[in-house]
Amino acid sequence: MAKRKRQITGAKIEKYIKEGRGQGIGKDYLPWLEIQDVPSDGRATRGKGWTTNRRHDFMSDLERDYFYILDFSDEVTDIREQYPLLPLEETMIIAEEIGVKHPMIPHTGEPVVMTTDFLITVGNKNVARTVKPAAELEDKRTIEKFEIERRYWESRHVDWGIITDLDIPDYFVRNIEWVHKEFHNEDVPDLGPFVINQLQSMLAKYLVEGDTIARSCLVCDEQLGLEVGTSLALFRHFIGRKIWSVNMNERIVPTLKAKDFQINESFRSVQAKGG
Structure with missing residues (x-):
């Protein structure tokens, strides 16, 4: 049986938009990517949120653990995971301006829609957070993609930051999980x-x-x-x-x-x- 294609082509981008992915708030939000859309090492999981009363998709244990902290917070009123940085042309322009390669689909060279791991509503404002193991922050390519992401949110006056495993208090998270x-x-x-x-x-x-x-x-x-x-x-x-x-x-x-x-x-x- 042929392996199912997971590439996000231009046609699939339009399909995702028509499906409402990356749109809505609260229980009506649909993440741009779900766990079946991306290759997995077995760490992708799903869980129902307290804050949103909907199912959430996590691409790693670290994303899930950070979600627990957000879901337990009294100040957080909405959590949107796998939030798309649209329109695609905007991140492409940013990449060109700073002289780095935009993320592409392997073997086709077609630009892929970038996503931010979490767009969080705190009070009456939104903040964007990317979740990454601390060990990967020294990778040059990772930093290049982060800079595209940072500038995208800066243009929208949205606070953006990086969360690593060093920011996750283990006992606190394991208790919430329990x-x-x-x-x-x-x-x-x-x-x-x-x-x-x-x-x-x-x-x-x-x-x-x-x-x-x-x-x-x-x-x-x-x-x-x-x-x-x-x-x-x-x-x-x-x-x-x-x-x-x-x-x-x-x-x-x-x-x-x-x-x-x-x-x-x-x-x-x-x-x-x-x-």
Whole structure:
């Protein structure tokens, strides 16, 4: 079977634009590139965002990890990944002005649409961020492409910057990853508000008294007649929804106590939410 072509030709650019790629905001945004559109080393992933309530496409672990930080932030209101630098002619002109080669499709020499990894809305302004391993920042060709990208955003008065693995706090990200998929917890509507409120009150009491997370959750499961693991999933849900908070800069270990556990006052009367 012939290998599927992944080249982005002029015709495909028009097709992508007609499909709405690189357009829209919030849940209606479509990334210019999806994981099936580019060669992968197996690290491309997808995940549903809290902020946008849509599926996101990540081309690397580093992109996914930076996304977790953005999605957890209260200041970020929109996250658009794989954002296209259009029109194509503009980046071509920039490349010519600074005397570097514009990114091309191998074997055809046709110019390719450049993308920025993330266009982020913070408050009432947008910022653009490119994600790259620090080890690759010494590569001359990488720097040339970054300069095209930087000038593109500068002309639009949008702050642009580079995020590397050195900017990603590992414990913080791993904690967000651990609670992330429970943000939309399907047990919440099935259990109902009465059971959820009981569980919140009971579990918080044990955690405040200093019991370990795992033991507190197991006791709640037993006393409320819940399937084992339900309370732990809801613990993650409460942290993700920021109804509760713990020290996110130290790795959350269920066999240990919840460090710096507290009930957030602004969420004290807020019930958990479902999917």
